[in-house]
Amino acid sequence: MSEDASKHLISATDLSDVVSRYMDAPDVQRVYDAFLLAAEAHDGVVRKSGEFYIFHPLEVAHTLAELHMDADTICAALLHDVIEDTEYTKSDLANKFGVIVADLVDGVTKLAGGEFTSRQEASAASFHKMMLAMTQDFRVVLIKLADRLHNVKTLAVRKPEAKRRIAQETLDIHVPLARRLGMNALRKELQVTAFKHLHPWRASLLTNALNNFLDKNAAIHNEIIDQITYELNAVSIESQVFSWEKNIYRLYQRIKNHKGRKHIDRHTEALELRVLVGSTAECYLALGVIHQLYQPKVETFKDFIATPKGYGFQALQTALLTPQKQLISIQIQSYEMYKIAQYGITAHWRYPELLSSSEKSQKYLDRWLQQVKEIQSATGNAAEFLEDMKADLFLNEIYINTPNGETKVLPKGATPIDFAYAIHTEVGNKCIGARIDGDTCSLNTLIPNGATVEIITDEDAVPHSLWLNFAITAKARSSIRSSIKKRKSHEFIALGKQILEKTLKRFSSSYAAISEKNIKKTLEVLNLSTEDNMFKHIAKGSQSAKLVARRLLDDDSLKPISDDKKDDILFIKGTEGLAVHLQTCCHPIPSDIIVAQLDETRGLEVHRNNCPILLRSTKETLSVAWMDDTSHEPHFLVPISVQLRNRVGALSHITRLLENMRVNIEDINISGDSDIKNMYFLLQVEDEKHLIKIMDALNNQAQVINVSRTFEK
Numbered sequence: 001m002s003e004d005a006s007k008h009l010i011s012a013t014d015l016s017d018v019v020s021r022y023m024d025a026p027d028v029q030r031v032y033d034a035f036l037l038a039a040e041a042h043d044g045v046v047r048k049s050g051e052f053y054i055f056h057p058l059e060v061a062h063t064l065a066e067l068h069m070d071a072d073t074i075c076a077a078l079l080h081d082v083i084e085d086t087e088y089t090k091s092d093l094a095n096k097f098g099v100i101v102a103d104l105v106d107g108v109t110k111l112a113g114g115e116f117t118s119r120q121e122a123s124a125a126s127f128h129k130m131m132l133a134m135t136q137d138f139r140v141v142l143i144k145l146a147d148r149l150h151n152v153k154t155l156a157v158r159k160p161e162a163k164r165r166i167a168q169e170t171l172d173i174h175v176p177l178a179r180r181l182g183m184n185a186l187r188k189e190l191q192v193t194a195f196k197h198l199h200p201w202r203a204s205l206l207t208n209a210l211n212n213f214l215d216k217n218a219a220i221h222n223e224i225i226d227q228i229t230y231e232l233n234a235v236s237i238e239s240q241v242f243s244w245e246k247n248i249y250r251l252y253q254r255i256k257n258h259k260g261r262k263h264i265d266r267h268t269e270a271l272e273l274r275v276l277v278g279s280t281a282e283c284y285l286a287l288g289v290i291h292q293l294y295q296p297k298v299e300t301f302k303d304f305i306a307t308p309k310g311y312g313f314q315a316l317q318t319a320l321l322t323p324q325k326q327l328i329s330i331q332i333q334s335y336e337m338y339k340i341a342q343y344g345i346t347a348h349w350r351y352p353e354l355l356s357s358s359e360k361s362q363k364y365l366d367r368w369l370q371q372v373k374e375i376q377s378a379t380g381n382a383a384e385f386l387e388d389m390k391a392d393l394f395l396n397e398i399y400i401n402t403p404n405g406e407t408k409v410l411p412k413g414a415t416p417i418d419f420a421y422a423i424h425t426e427v428g429n430k431c432i433g434a435r436i437d438g439d440t441c442s443l444n445t446l447i448p449n450g451a452t453v454e455i456i457t458d459e460d461a462v463p464h465s466l467w468l469n470f471a472i473t474a475k476a477r478s479s480i481r482s483s484i485k486k487r488k489s490h491e492f493i494a495l496g497k498q499i500l501e502k503t504l505k506r507f508s509s510s511y512a513a514i515s516e517k518n519i520k521k522t523l524e525v526l527n528l529s530t531e532d533n534m535f536k537h538i539a540k541g542s543q544s545a546k547l548v549a550r551r552l553l554d555d556d557s558l559k560p561i562s563d564d565k566k567d568d569i570l571f572i573k574g575t576e577g578l579a580v581h582l583q584t585c586c587h588p589i590p591s592d593i594i595v596a597q598l599d600e601t602r603g604l605e606v607h608r609n610n611c612p613i614l615l616r617s618t619k620e621t622l623s624v625a626w627m628d629d630t631s632h633e634p635h636f637l638v639p640i641s642v643q644l645r646n647r648v649g650a651l652s653h654i655t656r657l658l659e660n661m662r663v664n665i666e667d668i669n670i671s672g673d674s675d676i677k678n679m680y681f682l683l684q685v686e687d688e689k690h691l692i693k694i695m696d697a698l699n700n701q702a703q704v705i706n707v708s709r710t711f712e713k
Contacts (some may be wrong), residue, residue, distance in 0.1 A: 003636070005040060005531030007328075009344075009431070010033075010052075011034050011055060011058045011059075011062075011438050012039075012058065012203070012270075013039070015035070015058060015061055015062050015065060016064065018062065018065040019065050019071075019074060020033050021100070021269065022068050023071060027070075027071035028573035030071050030075055030097065031061075031071055031075055031078070032147055033075075033096075033097075034074070034078040034079055034097060034101075035058070035061075035078050037078075037079065037082070037096065037341065038054060038078045038079050038082060039054050040493070041079075041082045041086040041087075041088055041379075042054050042057075042081070042082075042085070042086065042454055044624050045085070045274070046337075047069040047154070048157045048177060049156075049157045050157075050407060052320065055064050056081070056126070056150060056154075057079070057080060057081060058151075059079060059126070059150040059429060060077045060078075060080060060146045060147050060150055061074050061077040061078045062662040063077075063145075063146040063149060063150070064077050064142060064143065064345070065508055066541075066543065067142075067343065067346045067349055067350050068346075068349045068350045069139070069142065069346065069349055070349070071317070072097075072098070072100045072101050072104065073104065073139045073142065073143065074141070075097050075101045076101045076104035076105050076108070076139070076143055077099070077143050077146060077147075078564070079093060079101065079311055080104075080105055080106050080108045080109075080143055080393035080465070081109075082105065083105055084107045084109045084304055085255045087660065090102045093105055094162060100137070102106075103133070103136070103137065103529050104137060104139055104143060104270075105174070106133070107129070107133025107134065107136075107137070107140035108130065108133075108140055108144050108147065109254065113162050119128060123169075123386075124227070124382040124383045124385070124386040125382040127382070127385075127386050128172065128385045128386065130664075131372055131385070134369065134372070135369045135370075135372050135373045135682050137306075138181075138345070139367060141181065141222040142346065142545055144174070144177075145174055145177060145178055145181075145183070145186060145190070146186075148170055148174045148190065149186065149189060149190055150487060151166065152166065152167065152170050152193045152539050153193055154193050154195065155167065155197045156197075158170050159305060163197045163198075163493050164198055164433075165195075166194075166197075167194040167195070167197040167198035167652050168198060170190055170194040171191065171194050171195070171198070172248075174190055175187055175194070175268070175537040176536055177192045178190060179311070180311060180363065180368065181309035181311065181343070181344045181345045181346075182312050182313060182343075182344025182345055182347075182361050183338065183342075183343060183344040183346060184313075184341055184342055184344065185342040185343065186587070188247055191247060191249045191250075191255075191559075192247060192248055192249055193575065195248065195249035195252065195413075198355060199252070200254060203248060203252070203270045206248050206251060206252055206255075207248055208322035209476055210246060210248065210251065210264060211218060212381050213264045217271070220322075220326055221243060221271050221326075222468065223325065224271065224273075224328065225241050225242070225243065225273065227293065228241050228273070228275065228290060228293065229241045231289050231290075231293055232275075232277075232286055232289055235285065235289060237277055237278075237282050237285060237286055238277070238278060239276060239277050239282075239286065240274075240275075240276040241274070241275050241276075242273070242274055243272065244271060244272040244273060244274050244331070245269065246272060247583060249489075250508045251264075251269075258587065267415065270327040270329035271326060271327070271329070272328070272329045272331075273328060273330045273331070274330075274331050274333070274338070275290070275331070275332045275333070275334075275522050276332060276333055276334070276335050277332070277334055277335075278334060278335065279334055280334055280342075282334070283304065283305060283332045283333065283334060283337075284305075284316070285317050285650045286332050287316050287318065287332055287709060289316070290320065290330060291318070291320070291347070293320075293618060293624075294320035294322050294328065295319050295320060295321050296318055296319070297319040297320060297327075297371075299318075299319075300317075300318055300319035301317070301318045302316070302318075303316055304316070304317065305337075306401055308360065309409070311341055311344060311345075311361060311364050311365075312339070312344065312356070312360045312361030312364060313340075313341050314333065314340070315331045315332060315337060315341065316329050316331070316332040316333075317329075317332075318330050318332075323528070331433040336354060339351050339354060340354060340361065342692075345361050345362065345363070345365050345369060345396035346663060366557050371474075371475055372476075374425070374475065374479075378532050379663060382383070382408060384478070384481065385478075386662065388438045390508075396413070397451060398412050398414065398424070398447065398450075399408055399450060399669050400414070400419055400447055400449075400451055400452075400453055400713050401450070401451070401452040401453070402423065402452070402454075403452060403454050408422045410422060410447070410473065411472055411473060413446060413447075413472050414442055414446070414447050414472060414473060415443060415446060415447065415470050415471065415472070415676070416431070416433075416434035416441065416443050416445060416447065416453060416471055417431060417443050417444075417470065417471045417476055417478045418437070418447075418455050418456060418471055418473040418475075418482075419434070419447060419469050420434070420455045420456065420457075420476075421471075421473065421475050421480075422473065422475065422476075423455065424629075425475075425479050426475060427457060428463070428477070428479055429462065430457040430458060430459060430461045431455055431456070431457055431461065431481055432456055432457060432458045432461045433444065433455075433456040434453055434454065434455050434456060435453070435454040435456070436448075436451050436452075436453055437451050437635075438450055441475075442469075443467065443593055444469075444470040444683055458651070460533060461486060462483065463479070463480045463483045463484060464480075466485055467479070467480050468556070472664070477602055483695050485687045488603075489536070491603065492535070492536045492539040492540065492579045492582075492603055493532050493535045493536060493539070494540075494579075495539040495579045495603050495604060496534070496536055496537070496538035496539035496568075496644060497535045498509070498570055499538050499545045499570065499622075500535065500538055500540065500568075502545075502570065503545040503546055503548075503549045504549050504553075506552075506554070507553060509553060511552075514552045514553070518550065518551075518552050518553070518554050519531065520554050520636050521551075521554075522534070522548065522551040525551060526543065526551075534548065539579060539603050539604075539608075540598060540599070540600040540603070541598030541600060541602065543598070552684065554618055555563060558652070568623045568627050569623070569624065570596070570604070570622060570623070570625075571625055572624055572625075572626065572627060573604065578602025579582060579604060580603060580604045581599070581602040581603065581604065581605050581606065581635075582606050582636070583605055583606060583611070583613070584616075585607070585611055585613040585711060586607050586608040586611035586612075586614070586711050587608075587636070587638050587639055587682075587711075588606055588607060588608045588635050588636075589636040589638055589685065589687060589688055589691065590626045590636070590687050592608045592609075592626075592686060592688075593608065593610075594606050594607065594609060594624050594625065594626070595607055595609050595614065595621045595622065595623065595624060596621065596622045596624045597614075597617065597619045597620065597621055597622065598620075598622065604622070604624065606624060611711065612711060618659060635664075635684040635685065635686060636684070636685055636686070636687070636690055637670075637683070637684060637685075638682070638683055638685050638709065639679075639680060639683075639696065639709070639710050639711065640680075640681050640691075640694075640698075640704075640707060640708065640710060641667040641679070641680055641706075641707070641709075641710045642679040642680075642681075642704060643677070643704070643706040643707075644676070644677055644679065644701070644703045644705055645675070645676065645703045645705065646672070646673075646674060646677045647697065647703050648689075651670070651677075651679070653701065654679065654698065654701070654704075657697060657698065657701065658681075658694070661693075661694060661697065663683055663684065663685070663694055664684040665681055665682070665683060666679075666682040666683065666684060667681070668680065668681055668682070669684035676705070680710070691709070695707045695709070
């Protein structure tokens, strides 16, 4: 037997030894059978490291076996590359190992690259597929995480570009996924290993500096540990106090983000300790003892026992300073809390006695999986889904209360829009405002931790695309996009129908007068499936309304009976009701004379009739006019130019005036010389009367020379 074959056999034996500790004989045999099939399927295949390929699935399976995962998961781990890399099919695996194993393997299997135009597109599609499979069985992600762990451990043989790409992807996607599942031990190992490959020189320097710091201060640290242990024993609290190995990636991030601090010493770098006790009550007793022993740092105490983190993490966290000025960061947990914190959703497999204790983690996971389903169904494509999920995975939680006392966990940086969608999709869709701790606020306000938020809704309200600029949760972003797309589709249909009706009117007809036979015949000629598709094509300009009208009337030679251009005018009331986009090159508002052009993605592009961009365009224009009622439009954006003498306080005087008039400034730009300044403002106005009032008020200021409405700067 060759040396490689011997290694091969030993690895398989090691796996059998681990699973036989907690599985019954039939399941151990299933695992061995899965190994035999994987070994046969990958026979002769060698990895870039020079090892036989079978070592990889064995390592993945071993990682999961150490967590005491069930036989289906271990079998799927052994077979996870079989469908992707060999001739075996999903049906083959289902016949031999059951549908569950086959589904798990298929969920982990990447999509074929031939149908994609780029690596990024293929990666996004494979992530989308995996997450969809995870909503059916979360063990898919466990296999993927174990797979990625071994892949990053063996990155040394890869080219530098591939190393960096895989390491960064691990930090962006797999680390947050592990955190979502509460699996902090696996999360930390992934994080540190990926960091070492992404920035090997920095990781080496940091590791050496950290080791020097620990060696230099070992005596002081041991004294602190002994003192805490002694004081806890003195009040009859049996405890385990130990130093926690620092996460060098997190240490790197802290140092990188700290402008002044580029070194490690005991005044700035905390000794991280874990204190494990027998019960929840003893956690609080231990906290009291430690706070009497050392001076607590102000505003560093966090109680994650009373308010657990979303994925079930519980602990008391505090920071203290010893008389020797050694900073200490302490985390106090019961043994049960510690196990759940390390293994998360898998804790009850490894420790069956924790089954009831891990129910909160399971409920949290179930809620998140349901949210992933909703995001998936609302997202247009795999790239959008990946973007939203990446944003959603980077959690730094804050806790927000509803007026009736229910608590929602959202990422730090969340706004009332995120909170509204966290309550319910329809609450988000109908949101028009919010109150934070009783004070009215704008929808882009950052919600502070612990705040009580009330959402104000209106049945006539609809989501606005501007919300995407400040909504940060995947649930909010996907719901906003989905609603806008649906509304846009309805708006294109309404616009196309209105254009067609106007055209038919010039032939002294109407759409209601057209026979079903002629409609069907026209759709066949145009190769369109439905009337709605026909309306959409007219609205997008890809079908001529005049030609469609003639076909519907079954006479291509028909001449318009009416040449009155008034019959062609489309009436709009802002951006509501039709697929209308007020162009930013000229910012039209009610009372402006306007015209429009059809655009395939935006529908009606509305310009002021004297817009320089429009005058240079060769596209056909349509006659449009404002409806009398534009009250539903929240505001219109208007650029104005203010020329004024350069004096101390001139700008603040102008902005204060606008603030007193409750005029919101969207953008500001200043140019000019030391004597005369030209200020460009983009303002939110209600209508022309409001704009004139603002301009008159500005013109009346002593330092202002001229105020004019301008086109985009």
